[in-house]
Every structure is written in C-alpha cells, then in structure tokens.
Amino acid sequence: xxxxxxxKGNEAVAEAAIRAGCDGYFGYPITPQSEVMEYLMAExxxxxxxxxxxQAESEVAAINMLYGGAGxxxxxxxxxxxxxxxxMQEGLSYMAGAELPAVVVNxxxxxxxxxxIQPSQADYFQAVKGGGHGDYKLIVLAPASVQExxxxxxxxxxxxxxxxxxxxxxxxxAIGQMMEKVVLFDPIPRRSxxxxxxxxxxxxxxxxxxxxxxIITSLDxxxxxQERVNLKLQAKYREIEKNEVMYETLGCEDxxxxxxxxxxxxxxxxxxMDLARAKGIKVGLFRPITLFPFPVKPIHNLGKKVKGxxxxxxxxxxxxxxxxxxxxxxxxxxxxxxxxxxxxxxDEVVLALETQIIGG
Amino acid sequence: MTEEIIIAGFGGQGVLSMGKILAYSGVMQNKEVSWMPSYxxxxxxxxxxxxxxxxDERISSPILNSFDxxxxxxxxxxxxxxxxVKPGGLLIYDPNGITRTPARKDINIYSIAAADEAGKLGLSxxxxxxxxxxxxxxxxxxxxxxxxxxLEKSLPARHHKLIPDNEKAINIGKDLIEAVQVLN
Numbered sequence: 001x002x003x004x005x006x007x008k009g010n011e012a013v014a015e016a017a018i019r020a021g022c023d024g025y026f027g028y029p030i031t032p033q034s035e036v037m038e039y040l041m042a043e044x045x046x047x048x049x050x051x052x053x054x055q056a057e058s059e060v061a062a063i064n065m066l067y068g069g070a071g072x073x074x075x076x077x078x079x080x081x082x083x084x085x086x087x088m089q090e091g092l093s094y095m096a097g098a099e100l101p102a103v104v105v106n107x108x109x110x111x112x113x114x115x116x117i118q119p120s121q122a123d124y125f126q127a128v129k130g131g132g133h134g135d136y137k138l139i140v141l142a143p144a145s146v147q148e149x150x151x152x153x154x155x156x157x158x159x160x161x162x163x164x165x166x167x168x169x170x171x172x173x174a175i176g177q178m179m180e181k182v183v184l185f186d187p188i189p190r191r192s193x194x195x196x197x198x199x200x201x202x203x204x205x206x207x208x209x210x211x212x213x214x215i216i217t218s219l220d221x222x223x224x225x226q227e228r229v230n231l232k233l234q235a236k237y238r239e240i241e242k243n244e245v246m247y248e249t250l251g252c253e254d255x256x257x258x259x260x261x262x263x264x265x266x267x268x269x270x271x272x273m274d275l276a277r278a279k280g281i282k283v284g285l286f287r288p289i290t291l292f293p294f295p296v297k298p299i300h301n302l303g304k305k306v307k308g309x310x311x312x313x314x315x316x317x318x319x320x321x322x323x324x325x326x327x328x329x330x331x332x333x334x335x336x337x338x339x340x341x342x343x344x345x346x347d348e349v350v351l352a353l354e355t356q357i358i359g360g
Numbered sequence: 361m362t363e364e365i366i367i368a369g370f371g372g373q374g375v376l377s378m379g380k381i382l383a384y385s386g387v388m389q390n391k392e393v394s395w396m397p398s399y400x401x402x403x404x405x406x407x408x409x410x411x412x413x414x415x416d417e418r419i420s421s422p423i424l425n426s427f428d429x430x431x432x433x434x435x436x437x438x439x440x441x442x443x444x445v446k447p448g449g450l451l452i453y454d455p456n457g458i459t460r461t462p463a464r465k466d467i468n469i470y471s472i473a474a475a476d477e478a479g480k481l482g483l484s485x486x487x488x489x490x491x492x493x494x495x496x497x498x499x500x501x502x503x504x505x506x507x508x509x510x511l512e513k514s515l516p517a518r519h520h521k522l523i524p525d526n527e528k529a530i531n532i533g534k535d536l537i538e539a540v541q542v543l544n
Contacts, residue, residue, distance in 0.1 A: 004387065005387075005513075006380070006383055006384045006387045006393065006395070006513070006514075174396065174422065174423065177396070177397060178394060178395060178396040178397070178422050179380065179383060179393075179394070179395035180392075180393060180394050180395070180419075180422075181387045181392060181393055264422075264423075267419075267420055267421050267422060267423075268420075268421040268423065270420035270421065271420040271421035271424075272421075273420075274420065343423050345423070345424075345425040346420075346421050346424070346425070347425055
C-alpha cells in the first residue's frame with residue numbers, strides 16, 4: 001500500500017503531480033486553489049524530481065506557458081479557479097486545436113464574474129461544452145473525494161498523452177479545501193529526454209537530420225485543411241466517448257428514483273440517499289466521473305428502470321441537459337440546485353426529491 | 361460507527377488544528393475521516409468552524425446540518441450550533457465569555473473551563489488540547505497511542521518538542537470536564 005496521509009484536495013493534486021512525473025507547473029494564485037502552488041513551492045520539487053514550478057504573471061501567461069511546454073512533449077499542468085479559468089479559455093482552444101496534452105485543474109467558485117470564493121459547480125457548461133471558441137472537447141474528470149483528486153491528477157496525465165488532448169479536472173472549493181485520508185501512489189520517475197522523444201514523435205524537440213520539421217499550430221488558412229483537422233478531432237472525440245466513460249452507481253439495483261450528481265453534490269446525495277431510504281424511499285445515486293465523455297448509455301439504461309431522476313448540482317441546471325438528452329424518454333427529470341457558493345444540505349435534497357419528483 | 365462533530369469558536373483559538381489532530385489520529389487508527397473547514401471572509405477575524413467526521417465506513421457528505429457532537433468555544437457559535445445537535449447528542453462548551461448558557465434538555469451538555477485552566481498553567485497555546493481531552497473522555501473514538509501519532513503527523517517537526525505538553529493538556533481536559541444540568 002502507498003503512503004497514507006491526511007491532506008487537502010488542493011495539496012493532493014500538487015503531490016500527485018510531483019509523483020506522476022510532471023515536468024512543469026505554471027499558475028497564478030486565486031482562492032480557493034492557492035494551496036496547489038503553495039504546496040508545490042514549499043515542497044521544492046525541483047530538488048526532488050527536477051520539476052519546474054513557476055508563478056506566471058497572469059493566468060493568460062500561465063496557459064501559454066503550458067502551450068509551449070506541451071508543444072515540446074513535456075508533462076505540464078496548471079490550476080486556477082473560475083475567473084482565472086475564464087482567462088485561460090483562448091489558450092485551451094488553441095491547445096485543443098494543436099492537439100497538446102496538459103492537465104488543467106479548476107477548483108470552481110461561485111460566479112458569475114468575480115462571484116464568491118465559496119464552492120460551486122457553475123462551470124460545468126464551460127468545461128464540458130467548450131468554453132473557448134471552435135468545435136473542441138476537453139476530457140473532463142469530476143473527482144468527489146481527496147483520494148480522487150490525487151488519482152485523477154495521474155489519470156489526467158495518462159489520458160492527456162494517450163489522446164494528445166487537454167484534460168480538465170473539474171472540482172470545487174469544498175473538495176479543494178477539505179482534508180481526507182489519501183493513499184498516495186508510488187512516485188513515477190520523470191521521463192528522460194530520450195524517453196520523451198521516443199514516446200512523443202509529434203513533439204517539437206529539436207530538428208533531427210532524418211525527419212521533417214515539426215510544427216505545432218492550430219492555424220490552417222486553407223479551409224479544406226482546417227476541415228480535415230476538425231474531422232480528425234471529431235474522430236478522436238468519438239474514440240474517447242467509446243473508451244473512457246467512467247461513472248459510479250450506489251443503491252441503483254432496487255431504486256425507483258435516482259439522484260444524478262457529480263463531485264461534491266454526489267457526496268451530499270449519498271447522505272440524502274441514506275436519509276431517504278430510512279424513510280422507505282427507494283432511491284439510488286448515479287455519479288458521472290467523466291463529464292466528457294458523458295455516461296450517455298448507462299444513464300439511458302437507468303432511465304428505462306426508474307420512475308424519476310433528480311439532478312442535484314451547485315448551479316442553476318447545467319448537467320441536467322445532458323441527463324435529459326441521455327434518457328430521452330418520458331420519465332420525470334428535475335433539477336435541484338443552490339448557487340453562488342451555497343452548498344445544499346442533505347435534508348433539503350431529500351425534500352426536493354419528495355416534492356419535485358415523488359409528489360410532483 | 362460514525363461520529364459527526366462540529367468544532368466552532370473564534371479564529372485563532374485553535375479550532376481548525378484541534379480538528380486536524382483529531383482527524384489525523386483517526387487516520388492513524390485506520391478510520392475514514394473528513395475535515396471540512398469554514399474558509400473565506402469569515403475566517404478573517406470572526407468565527408471559525410470545522411466539521412470533522414470519523415467513521416468505520418466510507419463517508420458520504422462532508423457538509424452536514426446536524427451533528428452528534430458540538431464543541432463550542434464562543435457565544436456566537438453556541439447561538440448558531442446548539443440547535444444543530446441531534447437529539448440525544450453531545451454539546452461541550454467552554455464557559456469563558458458565555459453569557460447565555462445552553463438550554464436544551466434533549467441533549468447531553470458538558471462544560472470545560474479550559475481557557476481559565478490554560479491561563480492558570482501558563483499554557484494558553486494548548487487550550488484547544490484541554491478541550492479535546494474533555495471530548496475524548498466522553499467519546500474515546502481514538503486511542504491515546506494514535507493521538508500521539510496524530511500529533512506527530514499534524515505538527516511540523518520543529519514543534520515535536522511540544523507533544524508532551526499537548527498530551528499533558530489532553531489529560532488535564534479529561535479531569536476538568538463536568539456535566540451540566542439544565543434547570544427550568
């Protein structure tokens with residue numbers, strides 16, 4: 001078993017990045033995720049593994065440092081919170097267009113605008129539907145515990161390089177700030193330059209005599225060429241949809257109703273499930289772990305078995321659109337949410353189930 | 361076994377670190393734990409609170425609206441959390457600065473004069489450990505040897521010389537805590 005620690009979610013992301021063999025972190029501080037860079041600065045990973053940690057002058061600079069690092073095949077990462085992630089959207093679109101691997105962590109806070117510093121899930125649309133311009137997708141992971149903050153950081157790098165695509169870890173201020181037990185995976189050595197070149201023949205690692213120039217770009221002025229780029233990207237996204245869907249179900253075997261929730265909301269719904277079952281309501285929980293690719297088929301199949309679904313999110317109703325599209329039939333699907341940094345309590349979620357779905 | 365605890369007081373009283381030591385001790389005893397602080401503007405000069413859950417099973421919501429135990433260190437927190445204790449639950453408070461004492465009759469109420477005692481002993485920094493000792497007397501969730509390990513893990517190495525004082529404070533708290541009868 002790996003090393004056992006009590007850690008904040010933000011710290012687990014930072015430690016996992018070092019252990020995953022990350023080459024560089026570039027970021028700019030913002031509550032509630034500043035512990036990621038604080039932890040990295042205090043750990044001095046340059047001395048442990050050679051990993052670079054740099055505070056950029058802004059989020060725009062940080063995401064473009066990621067573009068540069070990823071273009072050379074390096075394993076790079078940044079983290080921020082909602083307003084900072086908004087500033088990074090142009091860079092993310094460019095990275096998706098140039099097919100560059102990177103991990104971007106969003107510890108979401110209440111919006112819109114500068115909003116609050118309290119937890120929220122209101123950046124679902126931004127993460128899953130684009131955020132930047134053009135037809136692109138991020139792979140989006142939604143951890144629900146400090147353990148998953150650690151594990152998804154490593155998984156994020158694996159997926160980013162497997163598909164040459166940016167990966168977003170969509171978490172929130174509560175999971176970032178809370179401490180839980182974590183079993184840390186054993187450190188993986190950073191790749192040597194030789195390994196990097198061998199594993200990433202697409203990367204701009206210096207002109208070799210025996211091959212053509214490598215150009216990392218998202219620009220193709222010929223529309224036919226740009227259409228080919230788009231077709232290639234879309235084929236990749238279909239492949240990701242086929243291979244990488246992750247989800248968890250709890251108590252769905254005999255369920256008449258289900259909560260559908262990701263991240264922190266799923267933790268709250270798990271408690272609500274216990275409370276509702278104590279009252280004799282047969283309710284289960286469906287938790288998407290990947291938000292893109294969305295678990296369309298499993299939710300569709302569940303929709304054939306149950307009478308209704310309550311989608312619980314800390315936003316005004318975003319993932320519910322994907323749930324409704326997935327189910328595509330006539331069961332009752334409603335949304336319950338709190339906004340702006342307010343976290344729903346387990347009791348109010350049960351009440352919402354009783355009034356909006358069962359009695360509604 | 362699942363114990364859901366809220367610890368609340370002023371910023372600077374050691375509320376968060378008391379919770380962290382309790383949680384880390386639970387980890388060392390191979391329990392599931394969660395430690396969810398209030399964070400943000402309210403921490404800057406006002407009240408601080410932390411929800412600690414210790415369980416033998418996977419923990420669901422780290423955010424709760426009712427608790428098995430409330431450990432209360434100021435009046436504002438008493439006003440806010442007395443009503444959040446589950447019927448039959450436990451409320452521990454330090455009477456220092458309390459003007460309106462708890463009034464519920466359906467919960468078990470204990471007081472611990474930790475601030476006074478810490479002042480007398482000149483150990484004001486480990487006031488929070490006296491309170492923790494009182495709690496552990498009533499609910500021995502983690503064994504003393506795991507508290508020792510929890511202290512080692514939660515305190516930076518340069519503060520390890522203070523561990524004996526912390527353990528002494530925990531023992532003082534065990535003697536100091538006393539039941540409170542709510543009168544009509």
